[in-house]
Amino acid sequence: MFPAPDIDVHSEVPIYRQVFQQLKDSISAGRLPKGSRLPATRELAGLLGLNRTTISAAYEMLESEGLISGQVGRGSFVTGGTHTETRGIDWKALLTPGASAPPPSAASREAISFASSRPSELLFPTDEFRLSCEEVIGGAGVASILQLGSPGGYSPLRQRLIAEARHEGVMGPGDDLIVTSGCQQALDLLQRALVRPGDTVAVEDPVYPGVKNLFLGAGAHLTGVRMGPDGIDLDDLRRVLERERPKLLIVTPDFQNPTGATMPAVSRKELVQMARAAGVALIENGSYSDLRYEGHPIPAIKTEDTILLRSYSKIAFPGLRVGWAIGPHAVIARMIEAKQLSDLHTDQLSQAVLLRFAESGRLEAHRQRILKAGAEKLRAVLSACERHLPEESMFTRPQGGMNLWVRLPEPLDAGELLMRAQRDNVTYLPGRYFTVSRPDPGGLRLSFAGLTVELIRAGVSILGEIFRGELERTLSARSLEPAPALV
Amino acid sequence: MFPAPDIDVHSEVPIYRQVFQQLKDSISAGRLPKGSRLPATRELAGLLGLNRTTISAAYEMLESEGLISGQVGRGSFVTGGTHTETRGIDWKALLTPGASAPPPSAASREAISFASSRPSELLFPTDEFRLSCEEVIGGAGVASILQLGSPGGYSPLRQRLIAEARHEGVMGPGDDLIVTSGCQQALDLLQRALVRPGDTVAVEDPVYPGVKNLFLGAGAHLTGVRMGPDGIDLDDLRRVLERERPKLLIVTPDFQNPTGATMPAVSRKELVQMARAAGVALIENGSYSDLRYEGHPIPAIKTEDTILLRSYSKIAFPGLRVGWAIGPHAVIARMIEAKQLSDLHTDQLSQAVLLRFAESGRLEAHRQRILKAGAEKLRAVLSACERHLPEESMFTRPQGGMNLWVRLPEPLDAGELLMRAQRDNVTYLPGRYFTVSRPDPGGLRLSFAGLTVELIRAGVSILGEIFRGELERTLSARSLEPAPALV
Numbered sequence: 001m002f003p004a005p006d007i008d009v010h011s012e013v014p015i016y017r018q019v020f021q022q023l024k025d026s027i028s029a030g031r032l033p034k035g036s037r038l039p040a041t042r043e044l045a046g047l048l049g050l051n052r053t054t055i056s057a058a059y060e061m062l063e064s065e066g067l068i069s070g071q072v073g074r075g076s077f078v079t080g081g082t083h084t085e086t087r088g089i090d091w092k093a094l095l096t097p098g099a100s101a102p103p104p105s106a107a108s109r110e111a112i113s114f115a116s117s118r119p120s121e122l123l124f125p126t127d128e129f130r131l132s133c134e135e136v137i138g139g140a141g142v143a144s145i146l147q148l149g150s151p152g153g154y155s156p157l158r159q160r161l162i163a164e165a166r167h168e169g170v171m172g173p174g175d176d177l178i179v180t181s182g183c184q185q186a187l188d189l190l191q192r193a194l195v196r197p198g199d200t201v202a203v204e205d206p207v208y209p210g211v212k213n214l215f216l217g218a219g220a221h222l223t224g225v226r227m228g229p230d231g232i233d234l235d236d237l238r239r240v241l242e243r244e245r246p247k248l249l250i251v252t253p254d255f256q257n258p259t260g261a262t263m264p265a266v267s268r269k270e271l272v273q274m275a276r277a278a279g280v281a282l283i284e285n286g287s288y289s290d291l292r293y294e295g296h297p298i299p300a301i302k303t304e305d306t307i308l309l310r311s312y313s314k315i316a317f318p319g320l321r322v323g324w325a326i327g328p329h330a331v332i333a334r335m336i337e338a339k340q341l342s343d344l345h346t347d348q349l350s351q352a353v354l355l356r357f358a359e360s361g362r363l364e365a366h367r368q369r370i371l372k373a374g375a376e377k378l379r380a381v382l383s384a385c386e387r388h389l390p391e392e393s394m395f396t397r398p399q400g401g402m403n404l405w406v407r408l409p410e411p412l413d414a415g416e417l418l419m420r421a422q423r424d425n426v427t428y429l430p431g432r433y434f435t436v437s438r439p440d441p442g443g444l445r446l447s448f449a450g451l452t453v454e455l456i457r458a459g460v461s462i463l464g465e466i467f468r469g470e471l472e473r474t475l476s477a478r479s480l481e482p483a484p485a486l487v
Numbered sequence: 488m489f490p491a492p493d494i495d496v497h498s499e500v501p502i503y504r505q506v507f508q509q510l511k512d513s514i515s516a517g518r519l520p521k522g523s524r525l526p527a528t529r530e531l532a533g534l535l536g537l538n539r540t541t542i543s544a545a546y547e548m549l550e551s552e553g554l555i556s557g558q559v560g561r562g563s564f565v566t567g568g569t570h571t572e573t574r575g576i577d578w579k580a581l582l583t584p585g586a587s588a589p590p591p592s593a594a595s596r597e598a599i600s601f602a603s604s605r606p607s608e609l610l611f612p613t614d615e616f617r618l619s620c621e622e623v624i625g626g627a628g629v630a631s632i633l634q635l636g637s638p639g640g641y642s643p644l645r646q647r648l649i650a651e652a653r654h655e656g657v658m659g660p661g662d663d664l665i666v667t668s669g670c671q672q673a674l675d676l677l678q679r680a681l682v683r684p685g686d687t688v689a690v691e692d693p694v695y696p697g698v699k700n701l702f703l704g705a706g707a708h709l710t711g712v713r714m715g716p717d718g719i720d721l722d723d724l725r726r727v728l729e730r731e732r733p734k735l736l737i738v739t740p741d742f743q744n745p746t747g748a749t750m751p752a753v754s755r756k757e758l759v760q761m762a763r764a765a766g767v768a769l770i771e772n773g774s775y776s777d778l779r780y781e782g783h784p785i786p787a788i789k790t791e792d793t794i795l796l797r798s799y800s801k802i803a804f805p806g807l808r809v810g811w812a813i814g815p816h817a818v819i820a821r822m823i824e825a826k827q828l829s830d831l832h833t834d835q836l837s838q839a840v841l842l843r844f845a846e847s848g849r850l851e852a853h854r855q856r857i858l859k860a861g862a863e864k865l866r867a868v869l870s871a872c873e874r875h876l877p878e879e880s881m882f883t884r885p886q887g888g889m890n891l892w893v894r895l896p897e898p899l900d901a902g903e904l905l906m907r908a909q910r911d912n913v914t915y916l917p918g919r920y921f922t923v924s925r926p927d928p929g930g931l932r933l934s935f936a937g938l939t940v941e942l943i944r945a946g947v948s949i950l951g952e953i954f955r956g957e958l959e960r961t962l963s964a965r966s967l968e969p970a971p972a973l974v
Contacts, residue, residue: 088763088792091815094734096683098821121630129633130624133836137617143608146616146804181668185830192704196583197684214828217679247581276575305575317633319835328578334585341701343672347834348806349620 002039003031004047009418010115010427015050019058027067027078029092038068038076049415049432098217112459114428114446117208117257117402118318122452123373125366129317132356136349145348151340153179153324154351160359161324170302176332178339181321181346183287183311184210185339187250190307191218192338193331194248194281202246202280204232206405206434206443208257211250211285224436225249229396231256231263234270241278249280253301255288255401258434258445262399268301275305282306287323290315290367291449292400293375307331312354314402315367320350374400374449380456381448388464390471395446402449407442408467411474414444420466426459489526490518491534496905497602497914502537506545514554514565516579525555525563536902536919585704599946601915601933604695604744604889605805609939610860612853616804619843623836632835638827640666640811641838647846648797648811657789663819665826668808668833670774670798671697672826674737677794678705679825680818681735681768689733689767691719693892693921693930695744698737698772711923712736716883718743718750721757728765736767740788742775742888745921745932749886755788762792769793774810777802777854778936779887780862794818799841801889802854807837861887861936867943868935875951877958882933889936894929895954898961901931904953913949 005022007015026032039047041055048055059076062068069079136145145154152158158179165171180186187210195201197219203211205224215222223244226236232251240246251271253263263271275282284301286308302308307327312320325335339345357363381404385395392409408414415430431443448456492509494502513519525531528546532539546563549555556566623632632641639645645666652658667673674697682688684706690698692711702709710731713723719738727733738758740750750758762769771788773795789795794814799807812822826832844850868891872882879896895901902917918930935943 089766089768089815091768092817094681094768095817095821096680098824116635118635121634124630124633126629126633129629133620133624137620142613142616143611144806146611146613146806147608148603148605148800148805181830181834184828188829193583194581210828210831217825217828279576281576281578281581313635318635318831319631319633321830321832321834328576330579330582334582337585338704341671341697341704342675342829343668343808344697344805345808347668347808347837349840350834350836353836 004044007048007050009422015419016054016057016061019044019048019050019055020061023058023062024065024067027062027080032078034078034080036078037074038078040075049413049418049430051416051419054419111422112426112451112455112462114426114448114451114459116450117445117447118450119314119370119402120373120450120452123366123370124317125362125369128360128362128366129353129357132360132362133353135360136352136356141352145352149345149348151178151336151345153177153346154348154355157322157351157355158324160355165326168300170300170308171326172304174304174328175326176329177324177326178332178335179346179351180323180325180335180339181343182313182318183285183309183323184214185321185342186309186311186323186325186335187211187214187283187285189335189338189342190248190283190325190331191215191220192342193334195220199248200244200246202237202240202244202249203436204251204256204259205436205438206258206431206440206445207250207436209433212434212436222436224438226438227256227259227261229261230267231261232267232271234267234274237271237274241274241280245278246280248283249275250283250285251301252285252288254286254298255291255398255403257288257401258403258429259405260396260398260401260403262298265298268298272301272303272306284308287311287314288401291371291374291402293371293378294399302326304328312358312363315370316354316357316363320347320354322346322350322354376453377448377451377456380453381446381460384457384460384464385446388461388468390464390468393467403445403447406444406446407440408444409471410442412467412471413441415441417466417470420470421463424462424466426462428463491531494535494537496909502906503541503544503548506531506535506537506542507548510545510549511552511554514549519565521565523565524561525565527562536900536905536917538903538906541906598909599913599938599942599949601913601935601938601946603937604932604934605937606801606857606889607860607937607939610853610857611804612849612856615847615849615853616840616844619847619849620840622847623839623843628839632839636832636835638665638823638832640664640833641835641842644809644838644842645811647842652813655787657787657795658813659791661791661815662813663816664811664813665819665822666833666838667810667812667822667826668830669800669805670772670796670810671701672808672829673796673798673810673812673822674698674701674770674772676822676825676829677735677770677812677818678702678707679829680821682707686735687731687733689724689727689731689736690923691738691743691746692923692925693745693918693927693932694737694923696920699921699923709923711925713925714743714746714748716748717754718748719754719758721754721761724758724761728761728767732765733767735770736762737770737772738788739772739775741773741785742778742885742890744775744888745890745916746892747883747885747888747890749785752785755785759788759790759793771795774798774801775888778858778861778889780858780865781886789813791815799845799850802857803841803844803850807834807841809833809837809841863940864935864938864943867940868933868947871944871947871951872933875948875955877951877955879958880954890932890934893931893933894927895931896958897929899954899958900928902928904957907953907957908950911949911953913946915950 003026005019041052045052045055068076070076162177195218199220201215201220202223204227225240226233309325311323395406396404398404418430429445431440490513492506528539528542532542555563557563649664682705686707688702688707689710691714712727713720796812798810882893883891885891905917916932918927
């Protein structure tokens with residue numbers, strides 16, 4: 001099989017150079033042996049969602065290094081370059097099969113980036129953070145924070161989280177709580193506790209890559225449940241539960257990533273009943289729940305039959321990795337075991353600082369500020385989409401969170417158009433990173449929370465211009481095509 | 488199969504109560520169905536390394552609750568207690584098979600604990616830590632520390648670690664570096680990158696539970712290589728490499744945990760050649776290397792064919808989870824992918840604070856102080872062992888690190904004697920936590936770094952008294968036994 005290059009659109013390395021380097025590596029490593037035929041530039045461009053000239057530039061570099069040679073009418077062939085490994089260990093051969101590469105976690109600083117679902121640095125309350133930090137390091141307990149800790153979590157933080165969860169009604173007598181290094185680790189520990197290779201895991205479709213790649217990497221069979229305007233589509237879920245009998249079902253009921261959709265209370269009740277009847281382990285990702293900018297909050301799903309994940313990353317500081325999971329004793333006990341094997345315990349300095357940030361009331365004050373700012377950003381992105389996107393586009397209308405989902409009209413391909421957008425200094429993540437079993441070439445995620453209102457407007461305006469221009473171009477090109485012969 | 492209780496010797500819950508509760512749980516959950524026979528008290532006591540009276544106390548409690556019933560000459564039988572689950576989801580049935588439970592990570596505060604391989608809180612330079620923290624949070628870069636970071640590590644720290652590694656000669660042109668949440672996570676990421684279920688992984692025997700349980704949990708077949716006074720036994724390793732063809736070999740060449748043994752330079756060279764010839768991936772755990780109290784430092788094994796793990800946990804603060812791995816590009820790239828799926832990235836506050844602690848020179852000043860204190864503790868534990876342990880005991884003589892290994896003379900069983908020691912307020916970890924394929928009932932680990940010289944002396948003196956007393960008792964009991972009849 002042809003080893004297709006894996007392109008990082010956010011890298012500082014130009015894309016043609018990435019294609020060149022990766023093909024060169026494949027030739028040196030013998031994955032593209034002498035005599036093998038490279039795909040045509042058009043074909044590879046299509047495969048990678050890139051411009052054909054990008055591929056041609058990469059092929060020219062390979063040719064100039066004597067690694068491939070083009071033959072008119074036949075294509076390009078590998079002519080050399082394979083060298084025998086002089087090293088003792090062939091590390092690449094030892095690697096386990098990798099999951100598909102996750103999208104880059106941070107975008108380049110100069111661009112207007114809609115690519116990362118994260119808060120804005122400009123809103124970080126650095127003075128309040130410093131105060132919390134100083135109070136922690138000035139306190140008497142500092143030596144115990146520096147000492148080896150407990151895999152279940154830093155006890156004072158854990159106690160506070162338990163008290164809050166009981167007060168909110170999301171922690172019953174059969175439940176326990178574990179502090180994790182963010183919500184991503186909670187999912188990883190659940191994967192270790194509950195999933196064996198070959199098990200079926202049902203996720204939302206589209207879903208964010210952190211879920212998708214984690215369970216694929218664990219050897220699970222992923223099945224996607226269609227997302228609608230009211231969150232996960234219960235009719236589709238019913239079919240999936242009946243036909244595929246998944247072991248796990250992971251749902252983000254509030255401001256789902258990437259669609260921004262929220263499940264109404266009545267669907268949540270029905271979801272719990274369906275999951276219970278099917279004997280499927282229901283995991284509720286609540287990492288965005290505290291970020292509602294409009295409308296009324298809807299209680300968490302959490303019952304004695306579900307596991308709830310929460311995190312400080314979205315409402316405080318993602319650079320401090322602290323989240324938690326609440327669920328049945330037996331599951332949390334196994335997660336604690338897995339946690340000890342993963343990394344012993346969560347960093348205690350950050351646990352202590354976030355505890356202080358919360359118990360001092362600074363967290364809630366900060367949350368009120370980001371809710372206010374978030375409401376403005378949400379209005380800005382929605383009205384900019386309304387104004388600038390091609391008329392036939394569809395986009396979701398979230399009431400909170402950090403993301404919305406756009407579907408461009410056919411034949412636009414959000415993956416292909418990304419290169420063009422990046423040339424104009426705007427970036428986003430196209431649908432392919434999120435789809436599970438329903439390719440959605442027109443889909444893309446706009447993560448708006450990290451940007452200012454001004455940049456949101458400017459960015460969507462630039463995107464709108466590119467998308468509208470491309471739509472006009474393709475439609476006029478089509479109208480110029482000769483009508484197909486009827487006979 | 489009988490569901491043997493899993494006892495936590497460090498718990499505040501009395502052991503007979505733990506046995507009672509776990510058997511009760513097994514009965515309720517139907518794992519011990521009505522009519523099934525419990526093991527005889529003597530049998531279960533032997534299995535768990537506990538006193539027979541402990542088991543009897545637990546059985547009496549079960550009987551008083553009407554859950555079991557004893558029949559003279561036949562044993563104890565389950566008489567009731569199974570109740571049907573009213574909950575919708577049987578979470579226990581959904582769990583993947585767990586690894587054997589790791590030993591508890593922290594001991595109770597009152598006891599003299601030789602159980603945990605960690606530094607002493609009394610030596611933590613809290614003022615220097617506070618200064619480093621204040622310098623970080625007072626700096627201009629604080630917002631970028633709080634923002635989502637890179638899975639490879641906080642860039643300023645990563646750059647410093649790379650420069651240091653190059654300077655030390657442990658990072659070649661083909662190598663890259665990833666910052667991890669401590670050394671344990673580096674091992675976990677390597678497990679994800681390199682190990683498939685059924686792969687053979689060679690480890691030292693005895694080895695610390697964090698290695699053993701991690702790879703067992705990943706479905707690997709573990710094979711133990713005998714430890715000698717000079718570290719891993721190369722003759723035994725040769726046999727293992729030939730017969731078992733492991734994919735990975737994990738070695739701690741300096742002050743190995745639990746034995747404290749160090750490999751001489753000449754064995755390290757031979758080890759590398761053997762690993763290379765066998766095509767096995769050699770992983771060097773260097774977490775204790777900077778803790779040499781006596782003798783001359785021996786250069787790290789690290790070649791272009793190996794992976795080196797390092798950590799701040801042993802020389803600074805284990806509560807701040809920061810370690811790193813250096814190895815071939817392809818492996819580090821895969822570890823970075825796995826890191827992103829595990830927990831996105833390592834906590835940035837701790838990375839920044841430890842960077843400041845290191846670059847300010849405070850880390851090196853602290854290291855000099857713990858080397859001085861460590862030398863005193865090492866002398867204290869060795870002379871106390873010399874003085875107090877039964878004459879026929881053997882123990883290792885490390886030149887650094889945090890641990891030494893004791894082997895009590897036959898027929899003493901370190902697991903059985905632990906209960907007695909705990910009654911006298913001294914605790915340690917018996918050999919069963921560390922053995923891979925060579926049971927060593929007389930073996931135990933003494934972790935001395937976390938204790939003061941006074942407590943080391945007091946603790947070993949108490950242990951010596953118990954061990955000598957037990958040895959005298961068993962020997963005199965033997966001499967009273969009637970000689971076996973010859974015909």
